[in-house]
Amino acid sequence: MTNDVRGSYVIDVGNYLKQLQDSICAAFEAADPGHHFREDLFSTEMHFARPRVLSDGAVFEKAVVNFSQASARQLPPAALQLRPQLADRSFDFTSLSVIAHPANPFVPAAHANLRFFEAPSERSSPEWWFGGGLDLSPCYGFEEDAIHWHRNAYSACKAFGSSLYSQFKRQCDDYFFLPHRGEPRGIGGLFFDNLQLDDVHRTFALIRSIGNAFLPGYLPIVLRRKDHPFGPRERAFQLYRRGRYVEFNLLCDRGTLFGLQSGRRVESVLAALPPVVAWTYQWHPDSGSEEERLCQVFLKAKDWLATTSDEVSVIGHNTNSIS
Amino acid sequence: MTNDVRGSYVIDVGNYLKQLQDSICAAFEAADPGHHFREDLFSTEMHFARPRVLSDGAVFEKAVVNFSQASARQLPPAALQLRPQLADRSFDFTSLSVIAHPANPFVPAAHANLRFFEAPSERSSPEWWFGGGLDLSPCYGFEEDAIHWHRNAYSACKAFGSSLYSQFKRQCDDYFFLPHRGEPRGIGGLFFDNLQLDDVHRTFALIRSIGNAFLPGYLPIVLRRKDHPFGPRERAFQLYRRGRYVEFNLLCDRGTLFGLQSGRRVESVLAALPPVVAWTYQWHPDSGSEEERLCQVFLKAKDWLATTSDEVSVIGHNTNSIS
Numbered sequence: 001m002t003n004d005v006r007g008s009y010v011i012d013v014g015n016y017l018k019q020l021q022d023s024i025c026a027a028f029e030a031a032d033p034g035h036h037f038r039e040d041l042f043s044t045e046m047h048f049a050r051p052r053v054l055s056d057g058a059v060f061e062k063a064v065v066n067f068s069q070a071s072a073r074q075l076p077p078a079a080l081q082l083r084p085q086l087a088d089r090s091f092d093f094t095s096l097s098v099i100a101h102p103a104n105p106f107v108p109a110a111h112a113n114l115r116f117f118e119a120p121s122e123r124s125s126p127e128w129w130f131g132g133g134l135d136l137s138p139c140y141g142f143e144e145d146a147i148h149w150h151r152n153a154y155s156a157c158k159a160f161g162s163s164l165y166s167q168f169k170r171q172c173d174d175y176f177f178l179p180h181r182g183e184p185r186g187i188g189g190l191f192f193d194n195l196q197l198d199d200v201h202r203t204f205a206l207i208r209s210i211g212n213a214f215l216p217g218y219l220p221i222v223l224r225r226k227d228h229p230f231g232p233r234e235r236a237f238q239l240y241r242r243g244r245y246v247e248f249n250l251l252c253d254r255g256t257l258f259g260l261q262s263g264r265r266v267e268s269v270l271a272a273l274p275p276v277v278a279w280t281y282q283w284h285p286d287s288g289s290e291e292e293r294l295c296q297v298f299l300k301a302k303d304w305l306a307t308t309s310d311e312v313s314v315i316g317h318n319t320n321s322i323s
Numbered sequence: 324m325t326n327d328v329r330g331s332y333v334i335d336v337g338n339y340l341k342q343l344q345d346s347i348c349a350a351f352e353a354a355d356p357g358h359h360f361r362e363d364l365f366s367t368e369m370h371f372a373r374p375r376v377l378s379d380g381a382v383f384e385k386a387v388v389n390f391s392q393a394s395a396r397q398l399p400p401a402a403l404q405l406r407p408q409l410a411d412r413s414f415d416f417t418s419l420s421v422i423a424h425p426a427n428p429f430v431p432a433a434h435a436n437l438r439f440f441e442a443p444s445e446r447s448s449p450e451w452w453f454g455g456g457l458d459l460s461p462c463y464g465f466e467e468d469a470i471h472w473h474r475n476a477y478s479a480c481k482a483f484g485s486s487l488y489s490q491f492k493r494q495c496d497d498y499f500f501l502p503h504r505g506e507p508r509g510i511g512g513l514f515f516d517n518l519q520l521d522d523v524h525r526t527f528a529l530i531r532s533i534g535n536a537f538l539p540g541y542l543p544i545v546l547r548r549k550d551h552p553f554g555p556r557e558r559a560f561q562l563y564r565r566g567r568y569v570e571f572n573l574l575c576d577r578g579t580l581f582g583l584q585s586g587r588r589v590e591s592v593l594a595a596l597p598p599v600v601a602w603t604y605q606w607h608p609d610s611g612s613e614e615e616r617l618c619q620v621f622l623k624a625k626d627w628l629a630t631t632s633d634e635v636s637v638i639g640h641n642t643n644s645i646s
Contacts, residue, residue, distance in 0.1 A: 040605070053604045062604070180589045228609040239599070245602075247593070250573035251583075260574075269503075270446045270570070276562070277569075279378045281385070281594050283364070 009128060010092040010248050011199055013116040013207070017096040018050070020114075020211045021067045024098055025052055027215050034057035042265065048167045053270045055275070060277040061103040066268055069094040076261040086127065088190065091119040095132075097255075098214065099272040102270055105238035106223065106228035108138035108145065108186070109245065111272070112214045113255065116208055128200060130207050131193040133168065133213055135176050136221075137186030139241045140234070140290055141298035143307065145221045146187050150304035153190050156213035160206040161199065165305075168192050171299040175251070178248055184299050184321050185248045189217075237291050239278035246277055332451060332523055333378035333415040336439040336530070337392045339526065340419040341373070342532045343437075344390045347421055348375055350538050354545055355382035365588065369394050378598070382549050384426040385598040389591055392417040399584040402440070405517065414442040418455075420578075421537065422595040428561035429551035429623050431468065431509070432568065434595070435537045436578065437530055446491060453530050454516040457537055458499050459544075460509030462564045462620035463557070463613055466630065468544045469510050473627035474490045476513050476604065479536035483520065483529040488628075496624040501571055507622050508571045512540075559613050562601035569600055634640065 017191040026035045035057035042049040047070040054063040070093045075086055095115035103108065112134035122313050136149050150169070157164040172191035190210060198205040249256050249272055259269035285291035339426050348360045365372040370393040377386040389554035392415045400411050418438035425432065437458035442450040459472050473492070480487040495514035500507050513533060520526040572595055582592035608614035 055604060064604070070563075124534075180583045180592075243596070246569060247573065250570065266503045267605050270602065271604050273566070275601060275603070277600045278598060279593065279596040280598070281378060281387070282590050 003054075005096070009096050009204070010069065010116060010118050011203060014067075016204075016208060016211070017094060017114060018067055019050065020214075021050070021065050021096055024215060025054075025065050027219055028054060028063050028065070028100070031219060031226070032057040034058070035060070037063070037065065049265065049268060051265075051271065052272060054169050057103065057204055059107070059222065060100055060105060062099075062101045063272040064097070064099045066097045066271065067095070068264065068268070070262075070264075071128070071261065075117075075119075076258055079258055079262075085191040088117050089119045089121070089127075091117055091290045093117050096211070100218070100222075101242070102222065102226070102227055102237065104226050105139045105230050105234040106142075108136045108225075109242075110214075110218045110276075111135050111137070112211075114211050116207075128196070129193070131202055132194040132207070132210070133172055133175075133189060133191035134210065134217065135186055135189040135191065136218070137173055137241070137245060138205040138298060139238045140296065141187075141294050142225070145224070145303075146304050147300065148220065149187065149189060149217050152213055152293075153210075154216035155303055156209045157190070157206065159209070160202070162214060164206075165190070170301075178244060181244065181247070181250070183244070184301065185244060187304070188301070193297060236278065239276055240280055240283060242274040242277040243279045245274055249273060332527070332610065333392065333417050333439060333441050335526060336418040337390075339419060339527075339531060339534070340437060343537075344373070344375065344419055345620055347538060348377075348388050350385060350542055351386050351388075351423070353358070354542060354549070355380040357381070358383070360386070370587075372588065372591060374588075374594065375616050377595060380426065380606065382426060382430070382545065383423055385422075385424045387420070387422045387594040389420045389594065390418075390494035391587065391591070392589075393585075395585065398440075398442075399581055402581055403436050412442040412450075412534060414440055416440050419534070420595070423541070423545075424565070424597045425545065425549070427549050427551055428462045428553050428557040429465075429548040431459045431548075432565075433483060433537075434458050434460070434543045435534075436535050439530075451519070452516075453518045453526055453534070455530070456495055456498075456511035456512060456514035456515065457533065457540065458495055458509055460564070460568060461621060462561045463508075463616065464617050465548070469621065469625075469627050469631055470548070472510065472512060472540050473544065474535075475536055478629055479532045480513070480529065482523070483532070487529075488513070493624075498570065501567060504567065504570070505575070506567070506618070508567060508622065509628070510621050556629055559601065563603055564605060564617075565597040565600040566602045568597055573597060607626075617630070 029036055032054070035054055037052040037054045039050060040054045050067040051063045070091065073090050075090055075091055080087060093115065095113065098110070098112040100110045114132040116130050117128060123128065134153065146265040157168065168189060168190035172188040173184060175191045176186060176188060196204060256269060258268050260266065270320060286296065360375040360377045362373060373390040376389045377383050380386070380503055394413065396413050397411055398414055403410060416438065418436065421433070421435040423433045437455040437644045439453050440451060456560055457476065473578040480491065491513035492511060495511040498514045499509060499511060518526060519531060522534065579592060583589065584610060608618065
């Protein structure tokens with residue numbers, strides 16, 4: 001790790017995120033033989049972006065793995081809201097975002113994001129923080145998948161603090177929540193913002209541990225479910241559930257707002273949107289169906305570490321719908 | 324018209340909007356034989372709603388004609404932004420909204436909204452205003468349709484003031500604009516908010532003239548284009564363009580925000596979203612194609628009253644994209 005001078009951490013973090021982008025793309029391509037990411041490159045003095053998109057795969061209907069690094073004269077409003085003291089401070093920024101919209105409705109959609117902000121200062125040491133996380137949005141729920149996903153997330157955090165997993169898990173449940181629906185987007189995972197452990201080295205080590213945990217968390221689930229038989233009913237439910245994904249991203253997500261406000265390429269910011277989506281007025285699942293089970297069992301904040309396939313304990317959650 | 328006491332205009336305006344809902348639903352059903360609106364009724368002391376939705380028609384893939392009337396203790400934040408002096412004032416509200424997402428890509432999507440707010444006061448005369456408008460979003464452009472739509476809108480306004488059409492038309496171009504795309508949502512029409520002519524009677528007469536103009540503006544276009552041959556290419560472009568409709572409604576529309584913040588039924592507020600939508604990363608129309616012509620000729624603010632099918636004059640417009 002280089003010294004604590006302007007832009008130095010951004011370069012190190014950026015290099016790690018680029019390697020992670022390579023690993024994730026290679027693993028996704030290996031899981032989806034014959035289908036490849038298309039890479040674009042955008043480079044200016046202040047901004048470097050390397051979006052990669054895999055479209056119309058057999059396993060991934062759309063997968064987006066976006067690396068970006070930028071400098072700017074001031075933070076966009078969405079980021080300043082939480083840190084008004086940084087108005088008029090220039091900043092450096094690097095991020096990796098991963099979105100997978102699988103073709104098979106039994107494979108959950110996945111999202112991961114890791115980002116690093118650094119606001120240099122001539123008068124004091126630079127301000128910096130990490131943000132990000134990873135979360136899963138199934139259409140059809142499998143307890144063993146949810147348990148595997150959360151145990152894997154727990155393992156990524158545990159060496160850095162005994163309470164980190166439960167803290168990030170709770171923040172994930174709170175953040176990926178659609179207030180107008182009174183419903184979480186998925187089964188959660190980890191979410192953190194403004195993250196600083198004792199020092200930047202240790203924080204970056206945690207970030208690497210979380211970043212490296214994405215593939216071991218997600219790929220086994222993809223491989224286990226990608227050939228699960230399905231028909232028009234399951235496809236229709238998948239398109240319907242993707243509507244919630246769109247509603248969250250466009251109505252609720254600070255990351256999308258940040259991206260649009262900071263003048264990033266709109267096609268990159270909105271690349272996370274699913275390839276095909278449906279809205280059906282007043283749709284309700286049949287009583288006792290697997291579709292109903294998703295909402296009743298999986299779309300509740302739950303302690304997945306304490307859950308086995310036979311036992312499902314629902315814990316309390318913020319369900320203050322505005323509707 | 325009854326006297327100027329609490330709620331009186333809301334009742335008169337509400338009665339008109341209910342009649343208009345009946346007319347529009349009857350005309351849509353006549354244009355789409357064998358397909359019918361499904362009506363729901365929601366009634367509490369403070370709120371009456373009568374949403375009607377036609378799904379999976381041969382002509383209308385989805386049509387929503389929503390009547391609503393409500394009283395509330397205070398204006399929601401989205402409405403207070405423009406009128407901070409009304410904080411802590413109770414209000415009455417009635418509205419009709421119309422959204423048509425046609426099955427045939429050559430039939431444009433249509434939107435109309437009429438709404439009336441009244442904030443009673445014990446100390447002075449009540450504050451009131453109308454808002455609303457109507458606008459058209461084609462996937463494939465036809466000059467004769469655009470000219471008909473705008474001439475019809477002009478005729479609805481002209482008896483009430485010589486500059487009203489051009490004022491409402493400009494406001495429509497400004498409002499139905501996606502800043503992140505640097506692109507209007509469609510070919511516009513009329514848009515107004517906080518509208519008060521000399522008195523409430525004359526303003527209500529203008530509102531009726533505009534409401535009554537919706538069917539003569541839209542139906543001839545529907546009937547002219549509903550059997551236009553199309554294939555997978557045109558369907559794909561339709562789903563792609565519907566993505567812009569979703570982006571506008573969820574990212575830009577004050578009406579959607581108002582609906583969600585004021586605690587209306589989420590299924591009613593989001594009923595405007597298209598039935599099926601697609602996002603394709605980095606899609607660009609072929610050079611010289613009809614799809615390119617939509618963007619180049621129709622998705623520009625234009626003086627359609629001064630336009631004939633042979634001559635297309637593009638006038639300047641706010642194209643300050645943030646991307």
